[in-house]
Amino acid sequence: MATILSIIPYHFYPPVGGGALRCYNILKEMARDHTVYVVTSQPEDTFTSDEDYTLPERVVIISISKMLLHISGSSACKKVFNAISYRVKKRTLKGPANSFFLASYSAIISLLKDVKFDVIYYESLESVGELSGPIRRFSISFTHIYDAHNVDSILWAQQAKALQNERLMNYANNALQLEKKLFKCIDTFFCCSYEDREKLIRLNELKISGIVVPNGVDISKKPYDDDAFKYSRKNIIFCGSLNYQPNIEGLLWFYTAVLPALKSAIPGLVLTVVGQNASYDHYKALMEDESVNFVGTVPDVNPYYYSASVAIVPLLSGSGTRLKILEAMSLGNPLVTTTVGAEGIRYEDGKHLLIADKPQAFVEQILTLLTDKQKFDTIRQNAQKLVMEIYDWQVIGKSISTQIPVLLKEKYGGR
The missing domain is CATH 3.40.50.2000 (Glycogen Phosphorylase B;)
Known part of the structure; x- marks a missing residue:
């Protein structure tokens, strides 16, 4: 010792x-x-x-x-x-x-x-x-x-x-x-x-x-959501520190370049944003948008993941390993992220998560998950297994x- x-x-x-x-x-x-x-x-x-x-x-x-x-x-x-x-x-x-x-x-x-x-x-x-x-x-x-x-x-x-x-x-x-x-x-x-x-x-x-x-991730604190109809929820989630510059940059990119096309394809789609230290100056447009459920700081993120379908990590910069990705994987939300966002995680694109570095690709990957139950469930099950074997x-x-x-x-x- x-x-x-x-x-x-x-x-x-x-x-x-x-x-x-x-x-x-x-x-x-x-x-x-x-x-x-x-x-x-x-x-x-x-x-x-x-x-x-x-x-x-x-x-x-x-x-x-x-x-x-x-x-x-x-x-x-x-x-x-x-x-x-x-x-x-x-x-x-x-x-x-x-x-x-x-x-x-x-x-x-x-x-x-x-x-x-x-x-x-x-x-x-x-x-x-x-x-x-x-x-x-x-x-x-x-x-x-x-x-x-x-x-x-x-x-x-x-x-x-x-x-x-x-x-x-x-x-x-x-x-x-x-x-x-x-x-x-x-x-x-x-x-x-x-x-x-x-x-x-x-x-x-x-x-x-x-x-x-x-x-x-402590998988005992992030139990898997096995709801068979999770894929049908018109609710995608972003979770992360909202004063972290790469998150600010990535979330605003997603809101302006990706979300409009998604809302056109899936009427009634909601983006849920969870995280601490949000600035009104940065997120004014999202906070005032009725299609965005801007929650901010919460005592427990689990319920928000459970009520959502796909999780997004649209990072364009940064380094390290994204805890938010591992958290979503453990909780059972399939992920769409960028190459930068997935850096540091031993994943296979299309098996554990979906990679999209351009706006149109991001739209297509999310739509794939929300319209293909088998793919939705396969990816999230593979992701949970990856977390249990390597990232617990x-x-x-x-x-x-x-x-x-x-x-x-x-x-x-x-x-």
Whole structure:
């Protein structure tokens, strides 16, 4: 059994959204066989019991939220003190003071003195850049693992281009510089897809290895809808974070380029949109359209999938593995998506889902599912089987538990 220090610089419990779900489930699966200490910015009093999501006994939470509040003073003296403290601890002469680093540094160093850790696990690129150096200076005896939810430089660049935003492009450039030197900071990385693994390995000129740990779904929480007449429902569903730029771009593309032809072919067809953080500025047309059931944030997405027929993931950009695809597969909604949307999933087009990269193709694929019961049922049954065999979190968790001792043995010949 290994002892792991996980660094999570954001709120992740109870999980809301794809990133938090990945973070929570990997943490949960690691804690089946290992002890995991978590240093996080999330306030300690928010880790209350949740009937849907529980934290294993082997998870120890160390919240730095109070320290974050303490160092966030806006006075000139406080800013000067933070800048000096940051540069001394980081051993650098430049760079703005990073609040998460300042708040977490003392807690992490104290833990490293008291607990014999085997693995340092980073849940963000920022935490790698800020903390891997000081932790390595403390001791070289740790195995450092970074969980790359995405190739951040690509994701930021896509959003910067879509929004014509110079600040986001600076984020992309900074992320790229850090991603190019990951081999100096970590021993290996987890990522969502083979595509992302190859991109990060190439950025590091083959000096680093990566392990594909795909996104998954808890099939016990997403039970299959076996209604024989599901195909006949004139209700298609989009589900995802509505402030995520690739989702904004893709959903608006679908609404303007695909939905009008679908409504002409199937009178009474409804598009249901489910997701958090919707902006009226982005979705004004959809919110005011009577043929769109714009639901927004809901406590449980399952009922909306059950009342719908086809699920859509019309992404034109982004990286990683789409949790929304795996979720729909588990729940029994056949999918139409783009090549980009299905990236990272081990699917066969026409067997597990349908691919459409052009508006007319998207229309035709949806119409095929809504008019061919046999195809509708065959694809969703194949998709559920795929999820059960590869993408159930318990299956993924077994792989993670196997990988950790192998990594320790490869680096140090075992403990």
